[in-house]
Each structure stands twice: as C-alpha cells, then as structure tokens.
Amino acid sequence: MAEQVTGPATGPQVVIEVWSDLGCPWCYVGKHRLREAIGQRPDADRFAIRMRSFELNPAAPHEPETIEKAFIRAHGGTAEHFLRAEHQIQAIAHEEGLAFTLDRLSANTFDLHRVVQYANGQGLGFEFFSSVQDGFFAGGLNPYEPDALAGVAESVGLDGRRVREILTSNEYADRVRADRHEGLELGVAGVPFVVLDRRVAAPGAQKVAVYGQLLERVAGPIRDERAS
Template sequence: MSLLRIDTSIRARGSQSRGAPVVIELWTDLGCPWCYVGKHRLQRAIDRRPDADRFQIKLRSFELNPDAPREPESIESAFTRSHGGNAEAVLSAERRIQGIAQREGLAFSLDRLNANTFDFHRILQHANEQGRGLEFFSNVQDRFFAGELNPFDPNALTRAAGTVGLAVDRVLEVLTGQDYAEAAHSDRREGQELGLSGVPFVVFDRRVAAPGAQSVEVYEQILEQVAPLTTPMGAR
C-alpha cells in the first residue's frame, strides 16, 4: 500500500466531509527526542483549530532499536555502542535538541537513561485497546524527558499507567508475560509498508504522510489540506 506524501493538490481528490472525524496515526518511540518534539508540535497545530475535537491521534508502535539492552545505560553510552563516535559528540547533539525543545517550552533532561522499549510498546498496545494510548504515552514520555520518571523500572511504569486509569494488576500481568508482542510487531511492519524509515512518522486520514518532526506551521497546512476549514475556490 502506498501513501501520498505532502501534496497541495489533495483537495482536488476529495477531502473529509466538514466536521467528520479525522484519525491521525503517529508512529513513534518512547526515547526518540524528535518524536517528543514532533508530538507536541502536532498537538499544538491541532489545538489551534476551532474544530480540534474532531482529530483523534492514534499512537502506533515503532521500536527504533530492537537490539537495545534491557539494562538501562546513559544516552551517550547507548549511542556510541550502537553508532560509534564519542560521548562529547553525542552530548553536543543532545544539547542542540535540548535547546530546540526548551525554546518550545518543553522540559528536556540530559540525564535520561536508555534501554529496550519493547515492553513499553506492549503496554502502549494495551492502553490503545483501553482508549488511553495517547494519554499513557504522553504522560510517560513527557515525564521521562523531564527527568522525572524512569520508564525502564517496571514498578515506576506500572504506577504511571495507573495514573491514567489503566488497571495496575493487568499492566503487571502484561509486563511479566508476552501479551501484545505481535500487536507491537504488526505496527512496525505496517508502518514500513506505508513508507516509514524512521520516526516520528505521521499519517493523516490514510491519505497524507509526513515523515520527521515537522514544524507546527507545516502540520497546520496538512490539517487544512486533509480537513479544510475554508472552501476551495470554485467549490460549492
């Protein structure tokens, strides 16, 4: 299946009926800093619209580094182990993204840990099933980047899930088993079939795809293309 890329001619091919719900799928990973920034930019673009409540963000799983160890390590250790280079270069890149995030009002700690995120994605799949996926993901990711939460601690992750209304006993059951593993793998495969090569990757109404962390203004333009507030010239 192929998706349209950002395309200004989308209106000519038909758009959403005025006021109809629009599903926005966001492939993402917990520890990805550009996913963190991109998610907030997308939400701001939605919030600026008078019909913001018609847009539903659905979080989709994409584990960036399936080979990451389960034992947490520093960001610089994780990057240099996977990609080479040196710790100072990693920290320089982190400081650059930190500056971008902070200018947009987002907390960004340089003391975060890194580890395998697959168990987190399995809980995300459970949260999606319960209608709390976006709330769960945002709560954990925002606190993680603020340096307030270690999501690789099963007890901490379970408590965080409980704060958004997920049943703690069920979350513990998922964490100690293999439930939702195939659902997380399926999300990854589906994203790749749609053209995903990295995250964030946003798909609007299964018609327009936007790779990378776009600006708020670009997200606004895509929302207008998919669900126009204004009537195109010549339309009735």
C-alpha cells in the same frame, strides 16, 4: 479506539496515526508540535490520535544504560559528538517550553510498546505514551520500572494491576511487531512518522505551521466564525 483531543466537533472524525518510540527526542518535540497544531483548531475533537509502535532499535539491551553509551554504540563517535547532538535538540525543546534532561537512561522499549497497545485498546494510548515520554524527558520517570509504568497508567485512567500483568507476560507482542512491519511497508525509515487520514504522511518532527497545513488538507480550513 483512539484518544480524543477535546474541542467543539464540526465534522467527521479524522484519525491521525503516529509511529513513534520513547527515547527519540524528535518524537518528543514532534508530538507536542502536532498537539499544538490540533489545539489551534476550533474543531480539535475531530482528530483522534492513535499511537503506533516502532522500535528504533529492536536489538537494544533490556538492561538500562546511559544514553551516551547507547548513542556511541549506535552512531559511533565520541562523548563530544553525543553532547553536541544532545545540546542541539535540548535547545530546540527549551525554545518550545519543554523540559529536556541529559540525565536519561536507554534500554529496549518493546515492553513499553506492549503496554501502549493495551492502552490503545482502552482509548488512552496517546495519553499514556505522552505522559510516559514527558516524564522520561523531564527526568522524573524511569520508564523501565514496572511500578513506574503502572503508576502512569493509573494516572491516566488505566488499570495499574493489568499493566503489571502484561509486563510479566508476552501479551500484545504480535501487535507491536505488526505495527513496525506496517510502518516499514508504508516507508517508515525513522520516527516520528505521522499519517493523517491514511491520505497524507509526514516524516520527521514538522513545525507547528506545517502540521497545521496538513490538518487543513485532510479536514478542510478553519472557518472564521467572525466572517459574515
């Protein structure tokens, strides 16, 4: 099952698969751009977004640390380099009306992806992931706390008790690994990576207009109802 984006249906469903990871700021921005592009179409409910798991750093520690420390370990450089990169993407996010705090934590996201897989099965994968990521970048949510994830799950219509069970088990681990493996086979070198109708791929956080053009390629142009 996949989450539906509401709007008047005018054609067959188009599945949009999004390989993404929680702490990737470009995934955060790209997700909102994609959603905006879909929302601009009168046939928005034709498009079903399915979240696919892709850990950017499978070796990341499970104990949360500052994003500055994680950045320097992964990319090298200094705190100045880190702040320059963060301020750049923060400015882009703010221009698009998105909250973006620099006071975030970083840790292994494998467990979160396991919950996303459960949410996908309930048709709420995109809604759950999006809510967690939005809260994370706004600075109001610690996604590495089981109670926090359970709370978000309940807010989108999932079973919080079930989420807690998953987090204390190894359920859905194979699906997370399978998603990453499939992404690598498709050429994913980084995220976000969007595949539309298994016909068109879009690496990186594209502009709203570019996503709109890709939607048109797979679903046809938006018909002007005013035309006679």
